[in-house]
Amino acid sequence: MTLNSWYFVAIDYNGALSSGNLQSYLNNQYLGSANLIGSIPLGSSQAFAISYGGGSENFEIANLQIYNTSLSANEIQALYLEGIGGAPIDLQHLVAWYPLNGNGNDYSGNNNGQINNANFVSNWWSGYTPP
Numbered sequence: 001m002t003l004n005s006w007y008f009v010a011i012d013y014n015g016a017l018s019s020g021n022l023q024s025y026l027n028n029q030y031l032g033s034a035n036l037i038g039s040i041p042l043g044s045s046q047a048f049a050i051s052y053g054g055g056s057e058n059f060e061i062a063n064l065q066i067y068n069t070s071l072s073a074n075e076i077q078a079l080y081l082e083g084i085g086g087a088p089i090d091l092q093h094l095v096a097w098y099p100l101n102g103n104g105n106d107y108s109g110n111n112n113g114q115i116n117n118a119n120f121v122s123n124w125w126s127g128y129t130p131p
Contacts, residue, residue: 001026006060006128008080014070028080028131030073060121062100069093083130 001007010025013036022036065079065088078089088094088108097107102120104113 064098
């Protein structure tokens with residue numbers, strides 16, 4: 001990965017599989033799979049965090065979408081081709097949609113988030129090149 005460049009990252013987790021249950025994609029290219037034991041907590045009494053390293057690294061996130069089903073390679077490609085501001089593609093299985101447009105609001109209406117140590121910028125598309 002190159003500094004100051006935007007990347008499309010998709011992570012697909014299927015807890016029903018015993019092996020290869022976590023698959024990753026970078027710019028619509030399949031990177032590989034891994035095994036993850038346990039579940040990803042999503043519910044009103046459980047929380048999850050998205051962070052990087054724990055150090056002083058800076059990174060940017062835009063348009064975070066969480067589904068309660070595995071997405072097919074074709075669905076991941078469709079999300080990639082929509083670009084940085086694309087809408088969710090599977091509303092039936094959408095758990096949360098955080099465009100991160102100045103706040104932690106969940107546009108699906110399910111789970112508003114709490115943003116810590118973030119700096120929202122008005123030029124979030126700066127350096128982004130559409131696919």
